[in-house]
Amino acid sequence: MAWAALILAGICEMVGVAMxxxxxxxxxxxxxxxxxxxxxxxxxxxxxAMETLPMGTAYAIWTGIGASGGAILGMLFYNESKDWKRIFFIALVLGAAVGLKLVS
Known part of the structure; x- marks a missing residue:
């Protein structure tokens, strides 16, 4: 349940950034x-989520979802650059978040 709350926290972070x-x-x-x-x-x-998950992991995932999601929302809705390098580095951030989940 903590992981679901963390993902939901990241999605809410994306909403805040978009707003x-x-x-x-x-x-x-x-x-x-x-x-x-x-x-x-x-x-x-x-x-x-941080009641169960380690602080460092939870914060890293939360900021990763928020930063990546904000960048993706910017590309989709605010006509920001869709350069392949930008997409590559967003994928790296998301990959690092998945990696943290796998080792936690």
Whole structure:
């Protein structure tokens, strides 16, 4: 259950990151509320996961999902570069997260 909470925390982190960009573009209250809810839920799920998982592993996975997911969302929805080098390094981050899961 801790791993599911950690993945959910990472997804909520992605929502928060996307809403930072959206708020910067639109300046509306809906984006601000979603930003707060996304990061708030992310911290709650991360705290729950860290009751079971080692702190270093949980934090590394959480930041990996958030950073990779934010970059992917930027490519999909905000017309950011889809260069193969960028995709390669995102895959490395995700591969490292899977590796941490395998050794934890």
């Amino acid at each position: 930072i960009n959206k708020l910067h573009q639109d300046r509306n209250w809906q984006s601000a509320v979603l930003l707060i809810l996304g990061f708030g839920a992310s911290f709650v799920f991360l705290a729950y």
